[in-house]
Amino acid sequence: MSIGSVLNIARSGLDASQTAIQTVSHNVANVNTPGYSEQQAVLVEAEPTPSPVGLLGNGVSVQQIKSYFDQNLQDAITNKNSDVQEQQVYEQYLTQIQSVFNEDNSNLSTNITNFFNDWSTLSTDPTSTSDKQTVASDGETLCTTFNTMYSNLTSLQSDLNGEVSTQVSDINGITSQIASLNQLISQSGGGTSQANDYVDQRNQLLQQLSGYMNISYFTDGSTNMVTVLTSKGSNLVDGTVSYQLTGNQDSSNGMMGVSWQGPSGETDDVTSQITGGSLGAVIATRDNTIPGYLGNLNALAKSIMQSVNYFHEQGNDNAGVPFFQTSNTSDYAQGISLASQIEDASGTVQTQNIMASSSSADTTNNDVAARIASLANEAVLGDSTISSTTFGSETSALDLTGSIVVNGTAVAVASTDSLGQIADNISASDAGVSASVVTVSGGYKLVLTAQDGAQNISVVDGSLSTPSTGTPSITQTLGLNGSTWVNYEAGVVAGVGQATTSATDLATYDQNALTSLQQQQSQESGVSIDEEMSNLIMYQNAYQASARLYTVAQAMVDSLLQSVGVTTT
Amino acid sequence: MRVGDNFMYQNYVSTLSNLKSQMDQATEEVSSGKKVVVPSDDPSAYAQNLEVLSQLSQNTQYKSNLTSLQTLSGYYQNSLNTVSSVLTSAKQLAVQMASSTVDASSRTAAASQVDDMISQLVAVGNTKVGDTYIFGGTKADTAPYAADGTFSGTSSVGQVAVDSSTTMAAGISGNTVFDGTVNGQDVNIFTTLQQFATDLTNNDTSALQTDTTNLDNCVSLTANNLSYVGTYADDISSLLTTNSNTDTTLNQTSSSLTGVDMAQAVSDYTTLSTAYQAALYTMSKVESLSILNYLPYA
Numbered sequence A: 001m002s003i004g005s006v007l008n009i010a011r012s013g014l015d016a017s018q019t020a021i022q023t024v025s026h027n028v029a030n031v032n033t034p035g036y037s038e039q040q041a042v043l044v045e046a047e048p049t050p051s052p053v054g055l056l057g058n059g060v061s062v063q064q065i066k067s068y069f070d071q072n073l074q075d076a077i078t079n080k081n082s083d084v085q086e087q088q089v090y091e092q093y094l095t096q097i098q099s100v101f102n103e104d105n106s107n108l109s110t111n112i113t114n115f116f117n118d119w120s121t122l123s124t125d126p127t128s129t130s131d132k133q134t135v136a137s138d139g140e141t142l143c144t145t146f147n148t149m150y151s152n153l154t155s156l157q158s159d160l161n162g163e164v165s166t167q168v169s170d171i172n173g174i175t176s177q178i179a180s181l182n183q184l185i186s187q188s189g190g191g192t193s194q195a196n197d198y199v200d201q202r203n204q205l206l207q208q209l210s211g212y213m214n215i216s217y218f219t220d221g222s223t224n225m226v227t228v229l230t231s232k233g234s235n236l237v238d239g240t241v242s243y244q245l246t247g248n249q250d251s252s253n254g255m256m257g258v259s260w261q262g263p264s265g266e267t268d269d270v271t272s273q274i275t276g277g278s279l280g281a282v283i284a285t286r287d288n289t290i291p292g293y294l295g296n297l298n299a300l301a302k303s304i305m306q307s308v309n310y311f312h313e314q315g316n317d318n319a320g321v322p323f324f325q326t327s328n329t330s331d332y333a334q335g336i337s338l339a340s341q342i343e344d345a346s347g348t349v350q351t352q353n354i355m356a357s358s359s360s361a362d363t364t365n366n367d368v369a370a371r372i373a374s375l376a377n378e379a380v381l382g383d384s385t386i387s388s389t390t391f392g393s394e395t396s397a398l399d400l401t402g403s404i405v406v407n408g409t410a411v412a413v414a415s416t417d418s419l420g421q422i423a424d425n426i427s428a429s430d431a432g433v434s435a436s437v438v439t440v441s442g443g444y445k446l447v448l449t450a451q452d453g454a455q456n457i458s459v460v461d462g463s464l465s466t467p468s469t470g471t472p473s474i475t476q477t478l479g480l481n482g483s484t485w486v487n488y489e490a491g492v493v494a495g496v497g498q499a500t501t502s503a504t505d506l507a508t509y510d511q512n513a514l515t516s517l518q519q520q521q522s523q524e525s526g527v528s529i530d531e532e533m534s535n536l537i538m539y540q541n542a543y544q545a546s547a548r549l550y551t552v553a554q555a556m557v558d559s560l561l562q563s564v565g566v567t568t569t
Numbered sequence B: 001m002r003v004g005d006n007f008m009y010q011n012y013v014s015t016l017s018n019l020k021s022q023m024d025q026a027t028e029e030v031s032s033g034k035k036v037v038v039p040s041d042d043p044s045a046y047a048q049n050l051e052v053l054s055q056l057s058q059n060t061q062y063k064s065n066l067t068s069l070q071t072l073s074g075y076y077q078n079s080l081n082t083v084s085s086v087l088t089s090a091k092q093l094a095v096q097m098a099s100s101t102v103d104a105s106s107r108t109a110a111a112s113q114v115d116d117m118i119s120q121l122v123a124v125g126n127t128k129v130g131d132t133y134i135f136g137g138t139k140a141d142t143a144p145y146a147a148d149g150t151f152s153g154t155s156s157v158g159q160v161a162v163d164s165s166t167t168m169a170a171g172i173s174g175n176t177v178f179d180g181t182v183n184g185q186d187v188n189i190f191t192t193l194q195q196f197a198t199d200l201t202n203n204d205t206s207a208l209q210t211d212t213t214n215l216d217n218c219v220s221l222t223a224n225n226l227s228y229v230g231t232y233a234d235d236i237s238s239l240l241t242t243n244s245n246t247d248t249t250l251n252q253t254s255s256s257l258t259g260v261d262m263a264q265a266v267s268d269y270t271t272l273s274t275a276y277q278a279a280l281y282t283m284s285k286v287e288s289l290s291i292l293n294y295l296p297y298a
Helices: A003-029 A071-101 A108-124 A129-188 A193-212 A277-312 A367-377 A419-428 A485-525 A529-563 B005-032 B043-097 B104-125 B174-178 B189-201 B205-258 B262-288
Strands: A039-045 A060-067 A215-219 A226-230 A235-238 A245-249 A256-261 A267-269 A324-326 A336-338 A384-386 A402-406 A409-413 A433-440 A443-450 A459-462 B159-163 B166-169 B179-182 B185-188
Touching: A003 A039, A003 A060, A003 A529, A060 A193, A071 A129, A071 A193, A071 A277, A071 A485, A108 A129, A108 A367, A108 A485, A108 B043, A108 B159, A129 A193, A129 A226, A129 A235, A129 A245, A129 A256, A129 A277, A129 A336, A193 A215, A193 A226, A193 A277, A245 A267, A277 A324, A277 A367, A277 A402, A277 A485, A367 B159, A402 A419, A409 A419, A419 A433, A419 A443, A485 B005, A485 B043, B005 B262, B043 B104, B043 B159, B043 B174, B043 B189, B043 B205, B104 B174, B104 B189, B159 B205, B166 B205, B174 B179, B174 B205, B179 B205, B185 B189, B185 B205, B189 B205
Parallel strands: none
Antiparallel strands: A039 A060, A215 A226, A226 A235, A245 A256, A256 A267, A324 A336, A384 A443, A402 A409, A402 A459, A433 A443, B159 B166, B179 B185
16 A cells, blocks of 8 residues: 555546546537437446455546447337338328319319209200300310319429439438448447447437338447348448449339449349338329329219210211310320310310200200210219119110210110120220129129229210110119219319328327337436436536545655655645 | 436427417317318318219209299290180180171181281290290290291200209290190191181181180190199299208208317317417426526536
8 A cells, every 4th residue: 555556546536537527518518419328437446456454446447438328219219210201201292182182272073063064054045155155164174173183293293203312312321421430330349438429320320211211220249330221121331331322214204213223333223122211102102192193083084074075976966076185095184175176276165066956957955965964963983883773684685775885985785685795795895894794683783894903984875775675774774883973083082181181190190109219218318417417516526535635645745754854845 | 217308398399389280270170160171181071071062063053954944934824825815715706706697707807817816826936035936845946836837846845954863844845835635636726726717718607616616625725735834833943942952951961061160169279278378388387497507606
């Protein structure tokens, strides 16, 4: 035992307290740093010195700077963040899609009803030029409604498309930062205060990255470097190297895909691997949600156009012109407009071409106008359409003559045709519909299914004659399982509303779940000013006490030197 | 339990913003009087309301169709009343002229009176409302009756929708008014009057007896048609009543689907606003608590 060792012990105390105070200061300074985990200096007794009286203590040393941090909790937060960001994108874009379909904005249902009401008005005064003008002008409004809704949806789609490139570049920024941090962590060997901060930063970046897409990652035990993969296994960060993603545009439709660039320059289209997170939601909304709603609009526009045209062309002894036309036979909602024979290039309405009568002689007949008006109440759209009336036989002649109009294609029905024959004729026509006869209790029914799986079958009665034998007429039996146009549109709007509600609910739910995890994390890793201040006082007192040891040792040395006749100054 | 300071502030912010957004929703409900403003508020109610509104609009259209039929039925009633009174005079004339005391010159004079009656009835047959000859059937843009009573219109009339599943004839054709069957006999008013005039000119007393009977049939035919037009007008009135009831029902349905329960909405708003104030109060109290207030500045 020596006075020197007292000084050493005092120094170790000062060092330890200083380190601890530095750690506390670091905590206080980072109280609001995202992802920061509270750190503490872990103090241990210094190695004791053997002596005849036993082991003598040698003061204190700082073993390590410990970061209060739960990796499992952090992983749970990282994963949950994917869901939160995904649902927030869905919520954001579905709300915008919803506003396209909101009747207050679109007036689609109102405009459909108005248009067919106009035909009803025309039917009360079939020669009225002003009524015909109204039919044409409301017909044009209806077309414009379809065009506008279509372009609003496609413009959302192109917004989303632009998002892809932006988010891909964000992701690249994050992965390259993770790779740099991997290097720093590996160089600092882990366990030091510096490495704690790097690990915190890296966790924060992983959390951000998972907000863009689902990822999986694992940490190497020896180097403490993290490897990051897409959910399907493409490598994004491997040690100190990050692999970039690039946007690759599909030249046919302008849609941006995502490619992965490998170590030797090879590329791989990983668009389908990107699930979850905001990028996953952006791609899914762009490629599935919006095309689905565009399909609904197209189906509606196509059905209205074909059904109205079919009857309008029956006007003037079947010399009637079409009422609507489309400049795009796959996107009816985009292409629909008044036919050029109804409104010429200069925008003048040719009222003489608007047909209220089927007969050129009976000019004031209203049959065409009344028939078109009644379409509004007919079930003309549906996934599959089934006859509601049961027929007694599949094979005996039904004695029906005339035609059935399926998707705008008239299928002739002869008096000798049986139900089975009618089904065969419909299937063989180019209506794009498979017809079959199914057995039900008490007889047979006709079922129509779209061949391409598209939700679009319009069936209208092509003026079948009443059968003389009293067999149930096909006239009233087709299409009853479908829906009217307004009914169909209301269904689509309800679907949009439902999707928006569930995205909003899920966004709230996921956010709450994330908050709850963050609360747990805050209990584990968060900086509490109360605690830091208490610790500060504790270490400050310890520092002052250690400093006092110097004074004591000094006094001891002074008195020793005095007793041996040395004066100190 | 340790509470991180940063998390605590974040928590305040999210609690306040949640309450604020709920209050915003409640304010919108109270001020708009609607609880379903966008589809996601209640997708199924919104969709049902769309259909109800479409039915309402159609119902208004049916009402307008019915009103125009009602106007038309007034013209038919007037016209048929004229036909009836002309025929009644014709019949009186026939009874008078069939008497053996009437001489040939009186009958010749009466014949010209009958010719006037024919012209009068042709004028009725060519009644024009707007651009439409109302007795022309489905060929109503040209006068359906020639001066000799020849009919060039059609006997069929157009059908007009008056509710989603019912259509009504748009009036009655001249062919039904001036030509029909009574007691199993074909009756044509113009032919009968023309024969009557001829018989008067020819001073054919026995034929005049037959003319009297035929004119009787004409009067009956017109009475039948008047009764038809009366029923037609009644049907229209009753459909208009139904239409107005449907309108009320649909409006009520729409309002119950999307309207707000004002008492409930206001009470919700008050609850939320209390919660918001409480949160602000708590926050201000907790924020003022800090260990730093109790530490001496060293």
